[in-house]
Amino acid sequence: MPTAHKGSPAEVAALDAYIKLMRASETVTARAHGIIGDLTLTQFGVLEALYHRGPLCAGAIAEKILKSAGNLTLVLSNLERDGLVVRQRDCQDARRVIISLSPAGRDKIAALFPKVAAAITAEFGPLSPAEQAMLGELCKKLGRGRTPSSTAARE
Amino acid sequence: MPTAHKGSPAEVAALDAYIKLMRASETVTARAHGIIGDLTLTQFGVLEALYHRGPLCAGAIAEKILKSAGNLTLVLSNLERDGLVVRQRDCQDARRVIISLSPAGRDKIAALFPKVAAAITAEFGPLSPAEQAMLGELCKKLGRGRTPSSTAARE
DNA sequence: ACTTTTTAGTTTCACATTGAACCATCAACC
DNA sequence: GGTTGATGGTTCAATGTGAAACTAAAAAGT
Numbered sequence A, B: 001m002p003t004a005h006k007g008s009p010a011e012v013a014a015l016d017a018y019i020k021l022m023r024a025s026e027t028v029t030a031r032a033h034g035i036i037g038d039l040t041l042t043q044f045g046v047l048e049a050l051y052h053r054g055p056l057c058a059g060a061i062a063e064k065i066l067k068s069a070g071n072l073t074l075v076l077s078n079l080e081r082d083g084l085v086v087r088q089r090d091c092q093d094a095r096r097v098i099i100s101l102s103p104a105g106r107d108k109i110a111a112l113f114p115k116v117a118a119a120i121t122a123e124f125g126p127l128s129p130a131e132q133a134m135l136g137e138l139c140k141k142l143g144r145g146r147t148p149s150s151t152a153a154r155e
Numbered sequence C: 001a002c003t004t005t006t007t008a009g010t011t012t013c014a015c016a017t018t019g020a021a022c023c024a025t026c027a028a029c030c
Numbered sequence D: 001g002g003t004t005g006a007t008g009g010t011t012c013a014a015t016g017t018g019a020a021a022c023t024a025a026a027a028a029g030t
Helices: A009-035 A041-053 A058-065 A069-081 A103-123 A129-141 A148-153 B009-035 B041-053 B058-065 B069-081 B103-123 B129-141 B148-153
Strands: A085-089 A097-101 B085-089 B097-101
Touching: A009 A041, A009 A103, A009 B009, A009 B103, A009 B129, A041 A058, A041 A069, A041 A085, A041 A097, A041 A103, A058 A069, A058 A097, A069 A085, A097 A103, A103 B009, A129 B009, A129 B129, B009 B041, B009 B103, B041 B058, B041 B069, B041 B085, B041 B097, B041 B103, B058 B069, B058 B097, B069 B085, B097 B103
Parallel strands: none
Antiparallel strands: A085 A097, B085 B097
């Protein structure tokens, strides 16, 4: 017989909600992933950021897609190799690298984004507009009022 | 000026909810990740599965933590190298490999799990019990009634 | 009994991911 | 104007990740 952890009711409820939250986000993401074909999710994220914001320096992209700087260097290299983005040193500040979509990259994301948006919308179809808004509100409340130390300290 | 995608109101609402869903799950997971120290999230998932279910064959673990079989082989190898789990061929079915916690692995997950559970519970603190239940329900409804083909087909 | 076929794990490959170390460049300051 | 410090990217090491090819073993079909 496995040694089950005995949690308080509050813990059981929170862990249950957490598991459902994770499963839902993974399910929706997996469905979107099926649409984008040869691109990876991160590559799609980069193209999407450039598509909706215009040329950005590498750091700005990393911040937008919540990935580390080191990671982004590799992803950009792969995208550049595939001819989807262009790297260009900033004349004003030679440390910066400006990333912009190539024509091929623009075509690709312009064709892909509506499909992904439609797929995600379909995925949220089981929820009414009010339920979607409610879900968004509840998610927004998560992680609030919590300093990094306050959770790590106890025990 | 960036070329923004013009989505229908339904798309805007769904994408907005999706982004909040992703951010919430990433925030909570990141907080938990800060607790487990030298373990990776996947390693923690494996130990947690073994802790609460007892010895499992590799395939069962892969299914439980939603990772590919090939991936699990590597993760188990790393855990085995670190002395946290033990691999053992099944006598009844020589294809199977039974994975069990080593004493060190059991000690580690027994010490760690309550901390992670407490951290996640704290993370969900901003939500009332009713709100947590509501969040769980909404998440459960996502991804329902949707065959893999139904989303990929159109357009 | 001897094929298939299926199942369980491993291996391989390409890419992703983070954190740390590193390098170049700009900014501040004396 | 040369040192110091901060900033932006790249590189590196270790791990994770999935898909596909591969191996071994059990199960099924004949």
